[in-house]
Amino acid sequence: MNNNDNTTFTDVNTLGEFGLIMDLTKNIEYRQPNTIKGVGDDAAILQNDNEVTVVSTDMLVEGIHFDLMYTPLKHLGYKSVVSNLSDIFAMNAIPTQITISIAISSKYSLEALREFYDGIYLACKMYKVDLVGGDTTSSPKGMVISVTAIGQASKKDIVYRNGAKKGDIICVTGDLGAAYLGLQILEREKQVFLSHPGIQPELESSQYLIERQLKPEAQAGAIAYFKKVNIKPTSMIDVSDGLASEIIHICTQSGTGAFIEEGKVPLHPDTERTALDFNMDPITCALHGGEDYELLFTINERDLEKIRFMPEVFIIGEITDVSEGITLHTTGGNIHPITSQGWNHFTSTTTDL
Amino acid sequence: MNNNDNTTFTDVNTLGEFGLIMDLTKNIEYRQPNTIKGVGDDAAILQNDNEVTVVSTDMLVEGIHFDLMYTPLKHLGYKSVVSNLSDIFAMNAIPTQITISIAISSKYSLEALREFYDGIYLACKMYKVDLVGGDTTSSPKGMVISVTAIGQASKKDIVYRNGAKKGDIICVTGDLGAAYLGLQILEREKQVFLSHPGIQPELESSQYLIERQLKPEAQAGAIAYFKKVNIKPTSMIDVSDGLASEIIHICTQSGTGAFIEEGKVPLHPDTERTALDFNMDPITCALHGGEDYELLFTINERDLEKIRFMPEVFIIGEITDVSEGITLHTTGGNIHPITSQGWNHFTSTTTDL
Numbered sequence: 001m002n003n004n005d006n007t008t009f010t011d012v013n014t015l016g017e018f019g020l021i022m023d024l025t026k027n028i029e030y031r032q033p034n035t036i037k038g039v040g041d042d043a044a045i046l047q048n049d050n051e052v053t054v055v056s057t058d059m060l061v062e063g064i065h066f067d068l069m070y071t072p073l074k075h076l077g078y079k080s081v082v083s084n085l086s087d088i089f090a091m092n093a094i095p096t097q098i099t100i101s102i103a104i105s106s107k108y109s110l111e112a113l114r115e116f117y118d119g120i121y122l123a124c125k126m127y128k129v130d131l132v133g134g135d136t137t138s139s140p141k142g143m144v145i146s147v148t149a150i151g152q153a154s155k156k157d158i159v160y161r162n163g164a165k166k167g168d169i170i171c172v173t174g175d176l177g178a179a180y181l182g183l184q185i186l187e188r189e190k191q192v193f194l195s196h197p198g199i200q201p202e203l204e205s206s207q208y209l210i211e212r213q214l215k216p217e218a219q220a221g222a223i224a225y226f227k228k229v230n231i232k233p234t235s236m237i238d239v240s241d242g243l244a245s246e247i248i249h250i251c252t253q254s255g256t257g258a259f260i261e262e263g264k265v266p267l268h269p270d271t272e273r274t275a276l277d278f279n280m281d282p283i284t285c286a287l288h289g290g291e292d293y294e295l296l297f298t299i300n301e302r303d304l305e306k307i308r309f310m311p312e313v314f315i316i317g318e319i320t321d322v323s324e325g326i327t328l329h330t331t332g333g334n335i336h337p338i339t340s341q342g343w344n345h346f347t348s349t350t351t352d353l
Numbered sequence: 354m355n356n357n358d359n360t361t362f363t364d365v366n367t368l369g370e371f372g373l374i375m376d377l378t379k380n381i382e383y384r385q386p387n388t389i390k391g392v393g394d395d396a397a398i399l400q401n402d403n404e405v406t407v408v409s410t411d412m413l414v415e416g417i418h419f420d421l422m423y424t425p426l427k428h429l430g431y432k433s434v435v436s437n438l439s440d441i442f443a444m445n446a447i448p449t450q451i452t453i454s455i456a457i458s459s460k461y462s463l464e465a466l467r468e469f470y471d472g473i474y475l476a477c478k479m480y481k482v483d484l485v486g487g488d489t490t491s492s493p494k495g496m497v498i499s500v501t502a503i504g505q506a507s508k509k510d511i512v513y514r515n516g517a518k519k520g521d522i523i524c525v526t527g528d529l530g531a532a533y534l535g536l537q538i539l540e541r542e543k544q545v546f547l548s549h550p551g552i553q554p555e556l557e558s559s560q561y562l563i564e565r566q567l568k569p570e571a572q573a574g575a576i577a578y579f580k581k582v583n584i585k586p587t588s589m590i591d592v593s594d595g596l597a598s599e600i601i602h603i604c605t606q607s608g609t610g611a612f613i614e615e616g617k618v619p620l621h622p623d624t625e626r627t628a629l630d631f632n633m634d635p636i637t638c639a640l641h642g643g644e645d646y647e648l649l650f651t652i653n654e655r656d657l658e659k660i661r662f663m664p665e666v667f668i669i670g671e672i673t674d675v676s677e678g679i680t681l682h683t684t685g686g687n688i689h690p691i692t693s694q695g696w697n698h699f700t701s702t703t704t705d706l
Contacts, residue, residue, distance in 0.1 A: 036405060040606075041514050042443035042590060043409035043504070048401035052389060056396035057501055059454035059488040090395035101412040101499050133410055139497070140416040146454050146488075146499030148410055151396070161394050237395060253393075 009109035020136060023110065024117050028131060032096045034152070035130045044132035046097060046150065052158065054095075054151040056087035062142035070186040073112055075214045076145075077119025083240065084149035085127050086218040086293045090238040091160075092226060093153035097132045098124070101146040103139035127220060157232065159297070164235040164254035168298040170317040171233075171307060173222045175266040176243055177282060180289025181274045182206065182213030208270045216293045221311065229306045233297035244287040245340040246296045247317075248326055257324035260317040260338065263331045283328070288341045362462035373489060376463065377470050381484060385449045387505070388483045397485035399450060399503065405511065407448075407504040409440035415495035423539040426465055428567040429498075430472025436593065437502035438480050439571040439646045443591040444513075445579060446506035450485045451477070454499040456492035480573060510585060512650070517588040517607035521651040523670040524586075524660060526575045528619040529596055530635060533642025534627045535559065535566030561623045569646045574664065582659045586650035597640040598693040599649045600670075601679055610677040613670040613691065616684045636681070641694045 012020055025039050034047040046053075058080075060066060066076055081098055088095040100120060104113070113136075124131055129149070189201035203210055219238075226232065235254055237246045243265065251258050267282050275282040298319055299307055307313055317329075328336045365373055378392050390398040399406075411433075413419060419429055434451055441448040453473060457466070466489075477484055482502070542554035556563055572591075579585065588607055590599045596618065604611050620635050628635040651672055652660055660666055670682075679691045 036508070037511075037513065042440040043407045043446070043502075045444065045508075045511055046406045046408065047508070048404055048406055048505075051401055053399045053401055053406050053503070054396045055399065055450070055452060055486060055501070055503065057452040057454055057486055057488055057499070059456055059490050059497070059499060061456045061490055061492050061497070063493045064456075064491055087395040091398065093396070097408070099408060099410040099501060101410055103412055103414045103417075103497055133408060135410055135412045135499075137412050137414055138417055139414050141494050144412070144414070144456055144492070144497045144499075146410070146412060146497075148408070148452060148501040149396075150406070150408065152401075155389070155398075155400070158390075158398055160390065 009111055012108065012110050012113065013106065015110065020110070024113060024136070027121070030130045031128050032130045034096060035132055038130055038132040039134070044097065044099070046132070050152040051155045052153055054088050054091050054093040054153055055148065056084055057146065057148040058084050060145040062144065067190070068143070069190055071214060073115040074119035074122070077116040078123045078215055080145050080147050081120055081123035081127070081129070082216055082218045083293060084147045085129065086238040086240065088149050088151035089219055089223050090236050090295060091151070091153065092157050092223060092233065092236060093151040094223065095127060095129050095149050095151040097130045097150040099133040099148045100131060101135035103137050103144040105139050105141055105143070108143070127218065159233050159236040160253070161235050161237050161250050162253035164250050164256050164298040164319045165300070166256060166319055166321050167301055168234050168319040169301055169304060169307070169315055170247070170258060170260065170296070170298050170319060172239070172243070172266065172294050172296050172314050172316055173219045173312050174292070174294040175268040175271065176239060176292050176294060177271045177275070177285030177289045178209050178212035178268050179216060179291035180285050181271055181278070182209035182211070183291070184278055185209060185274065186213065206270065206274065208268060209274060213291065216291065218293055219295045222295050225310050231299060231303045231306050233299050236295055236297035239292040239294045239296050240290055242286070242288040242290040242340070243296065244338045245290070247338060248340050250296070250298065251326050254319070255322055257320040257322050257326055258317055259320060259324070259327045259329050261329045264314060264316040266314040287338065362464055365461065365463050365466065366459065368463065373463070377466060377489070380474070383483045384481050385483045387449060388485055391483055391485040392487070397450065397452070399485070403505040404508045405506055407441050407444050407446040407506055407511070408501065409437055410499065410501040411437050411440070413498040415497065420543070421496070422543055424567060426468040427472035427475070430469040431476045431568055433498050433500050434473055434476035434480070434482070435569055435571045436646060437500040438482065439591040439593065441502050441504035442572050442576050443589050443648060444504070444506065445510050445576060445586065445589060446504040447576065448480060448482050448502050448504040450483045450503040452486040452501045453484060454488035454490070456490050456497040458492050458494055458496070461496070480571065512586050512589040513606070514588050514590050514603050515606035517603050517609050517651040517672045518653070519609055519672055519674050520654055521587050521672040522654055522657060522660070522668055523600070523611060523613065523649070523651050523672060525592070525596070525619065525647050525649050525667050525669055526572045526665055527645070527647040528621040528624065529592060529645050529647060530624045530628070530638030530642045531562050531565035531621050532569060532644035533638050534624055534631070535562035535564070536644070537631055538562060538627065539566065559623065559627065561621060562627060566644065569644065571646055572648045575648050578663050584652060584656045584659050586652050589648055589650035592645040592647045592649050593643055595639070595641040595643040596649065597691045598643070600691060601693050603649070603651065604679050607672070608675055610673040610675050610679055611670055612673060612677070612680045612682050614682045617667060617669040619667040640691065
């Protein structure tokens with residue numbers, strides 16, 4: 001499970017600071033025509049080809065957001081980028097550039113840093129974004145990553161959280177709860193490994209869930225589809241904290257209620273099976289798990305026909321009057337209020353301003 | 354010297370994550386007409402009023418870049434913003450927005466966080482920039498701050514590090530070395546305090562130096578002056594790592610040499626006096642101290658007359674042919690090569706990509 005299986009290690013201190021930059025950026029490629037100046041000056045310069053610039057930022061802390069015992073550094077780099085691009089897509093915008101800052105303790109070798117940057121560059125390639133700046137500094141302990149993602153859009157295309165209207169259809173781009181269960185499996189196998197170091201972890205049967213946790217993807221395809229069929233969601237958010245938290249955000253900001261139909265929430269078969277292994281209700285994993293990076297969005301019902309042909313989309317509920325609250329219609333025919341479990345768990349969560 | 358002298362403390366965990374955001378952003382004001390959407394959605398939306406967007410980012414780590422024993426949190430917030438705005442000004446651009454992410458351990462109270470944000474908001478007010486996003490998360494130990502500054506400019510106004518030409522005049526906007534000596538004084542008084550907690554620190558006579566360290570300013574006035582008299586420097590960089598490192602960046606990227614006249618480098622009287630107290634040469638503090646956040650820039654000699662009426666400017670040298678190297682002409686009539694001491698000290702420095 002340990003990702004540090006390189007045979008030779010180079011102490012970053014032997015390189016000097018410019019040597020380290022040169023090494024980590026020597027193969028940098030720019031793919032965005034609007035990147036006028038990337039790394040190497042006081043700031044990056046981006047051509048404003050479109051009406052608005054979209055900016056999102058996140059911070060990831062070792063021991064809080066990731067555990068390097070089971071997170072390969074390349075995956076960590078990839079996920080750090082993808083989770084930020086997801087925020088740009090959630091505005092119905094196209095990400096174009098990122099900046100990455102990291103603080104690392106002296107235990108990290110140059111080879112480990114290169115692995116991390118390999119993941120960053122892979123994400124840049126997959127999503128056609130440019131790394132245009134950042135900062136690499138030392139930390140007394142552990143690793144901290146800060147990513148800022150930048151995108152461009154026409155002002156009229158921007159989709160906020162606050163535009164949902166009564167009668168709008170609630171959709172999600174993919175199955176939920178898998179990333180959370182992937183994390184539970186990795187944590188379980190870590191405990192087994194710590195108690196019995198000789199035992200190999202059993203991860204083969206959980207490949208899908210673990211991949212959803214360690215190497216998530218952002219929903220570029222959904223945004224491209226919206227443009228292609230010329231629809232604009234009335235509201236949108238990415239599922240980073242769990243379906244419950246996200247639908248509450250949309251309803252609170254839109255001044256509406258909503259109901260979610262439990263039976264319509266997409267769950268992967270591995271999610272259903274594994275949730276039961278952990279004595280959990282699969283819908284709980286979808287509602288409160290998070291890190292799925294699917295898009296939750298609402299559309300006017302007149303756009304329903306256009307949405308039906310979307311390659312990956314699930315209709316899971318409807319926006320209601322605010323007086324009806326935010327509820328789950330269970331498969332058993334009951335109605336439960338949806339609350340966000342994450343709200344009072346500051347120590348284990350992250351807070352977007 | 355301790356900044357945590359509030360009488361009541363609120364554990365941030367009691368607020369919940371949204372309570373914390375609400376508290377820290379409840380008085381947020383937007384001053385930039387191009388801020389369409391600030392905090393509160395997946396990403397901020399900025400109107401592209403000008404041709405290019407300018408982006409810079411920095412990470413500050415407790416125990417590496419700041420010591421909370423002698424750094425009031427309000428000053429830390431202010432400096433975190435200012436040091437990033439300085440990078441935007443160094444491109445001859447106007448900063449318009451910032452995002453701030455912080456990771457903090459549970460030892461920080463709500464009151465401490467408010468103090469930090471007070472400094473951020475004060476800097477936003479002074480420099481007319483908007484806080485449009487960020488992230489507040491927990492850290493197992495210490496405090497990490499990541500700031501991204503965003504600005505706008507016309508493409509033709511952007512000044513890079515690489516445009517200096519032989520014969521250009523080298524200028525700096527203010528005195529150098531003071532921030533470094535301010536840090537030396539604070540470190541000395543910290544050691545005295547740790548050995549003899551009863552003794553009050555002697556800081557009164559060093560107010561100027563300490564203020565340069567704890568509450569630096571960015572050079573908005575210089576950029577405004579350039580616009581007013583219609584001059585464009587041929588190259589520019591902000592002095593964050595020391596004059597030596599910055600002139601080397603300009604010369605390396607421009608493919609030139611340069612000489613700096615020791616006698617022309619502006620030194621505050623307190624810098625000269627205190628350097629001698631520490632048995633240091635004042636010019637060494639200017640060359641290698643850093644954190645002055647003055648602008649180092651070069652101009653074509655035909656612009657010399659326009660520069661002479663600039664409120665704060667010092668002509669300190671000239672760009673030469675690359676074959677002449679980068680040298681200091683000492684007051685004693687000697688010529689010394691200028692080298693950057695910081696290059697091989699990765700563990701104590703920070704590296705802009």
